[in-house]
Every structure is written in structure tokens, then in C-alpha cells.
Amino acid sequence: MASLRQLRFRRDHRWTPAQLSAFLDDDLGARGRRRVVRHTDDCPECRGILHSLRRLLDALARGPAPEPVAERLVVHFREALEREPGG
């Protein structure tokens, strides 16, 4: 028969993955945060998901620099306005 600790582990294992974005965005209440921390301390699988999500967010934030197109957009915007009737 499963112990209370095992039952809690299973329940938290089902719950945790769906909360990891909120956890990383600091959008989870204090109780929820404690629950995620407790479970990821105990569970290598969920700890791995959390780790890879962190790396993903870092990589997304460092994404490639935008192309310098703003001046061209302004030139085209002016040209489009001049083409309009009364422009």
C-alpha cells in the first residue's frame, strides 16, 4: 500500500508540469511555489523539465538582434502617403 508520502508525490507529479511556466514567471502563489520547489527537489523528471524550460527562456531572451529596417520603413511610409490622393 502506498504511503502518504508516495501519494503526495504522485499527486504533485501530475500537477507540477502544468505550473512550471507560472513558477518561472513568478506568477504562482507562495503555497504553489513551495509545492513546486518541494516536488522538483524530489523528482528528477520534473527537475529536468524545469531546467530545460529555464534554458529555453534564456535562449529566447537572447534571440537574434532585429534587422535595422526602421529607416527604410519611414521612407516607404512617406512614399505611400505621397501616393495617396491629396498626399
Add this chain to the structure above:
Amino acid sequence: MAATADRTDHELVRFARAGDQDAFETLVLRHGDRLHATLRGFGLTPAEADEVAQETLLRAWRALPQFEARAGFFTWIYRIAFNEAQRRLSRRPPVPDLSEDALELVADPRPAPHAAAESRELTAALQRALSRLAPDLRAPVLLRDIEGRSTDEAAAILELKPAAFKSRLHRGRMELRQRLAVYLA
């Protein structure tokens, strides 16, 4: 009186609403690169992103007198851009199912890449994985995680309730994570 380039965005928006074209163009110079990059991130080609950015700017300029300042100016501009990009994407022929490519990426047997090459490879793989994400999952990731918009602002741009936005954001992140497993371990 401060030159146009020294004005804050808030002041420029106020002047532009009163018909000051220089003020509007200064806003475009400040934010046009990011707007264009976001359109590229939505999956548009460089030429399509140019056209949609142009259409967005013209629409925004014409509608500025009706713009209600209590809505964020950039939320409004991005919403126009997003809707226009969606229209453009919906006119494209359906793309083939790329799930096999994605599986290939996940199951890539090569050893984990190193140092600088690792970063370049991850960036390239990230771009590929993003382009393969369904548009309704890609847009939240793009606005929140790449653009750095707040949850409320990004949800407003996509005209979603915050809870629905967060759910799509999480699904998008989890799908990217799965596609990029080899790089994120």
C-alpha cells in the same frame, strides 16, 4: 522646445495624434526594427514583413485621431500588425506536416555541440522550431519571451484573457522544449 528626437514616446504619441507626421516617423524609427522582427517571428518572409509593417503603419497613421489613449499605443500598433499578419498567413497554401522533421531534431544522435557553436546552433534550431509552432502558440512566446512584453500587454495584443494567454504560452514553451530537447539538456 525639445527636438522631436528628444521627446518621450508618450509625448510623440500625443503630437502624432494631433497630426504631427515627424512625431509619428520618430516613433517608427525607434520601434520599427522590433515591429518588423516580430512580424518575421510570426512566420512572415522578409518581403511579407515589409509589406505588413507598411500596411500597419499606414492604418495606424490614418486611425490615430480615433485612437483612445487609455489603450497602450504599442499594444494597439502590435494588434493591428498581428491581425494583418494573421490575414496574410491565412491566405497561404497549407504547409506539409513537419512533425517528422521535429522528431529528427529531438532524436538528433550527434554529440552535444560545444561553446560558441552551441549557442549558434541553439539559435538556429530555435528559429526553426518557432517557425513550426502553430501560430496560436507561437504568438504568445514571441510577445512574452522574445519581445519581453508583460503578460497583460501581450494578452491584450492577442485579444485574449490573461488565463487563456498563459495557457497558450505554457503549451508553446513546452512544445518548443520538446522539439529542442537535445540542446536544452
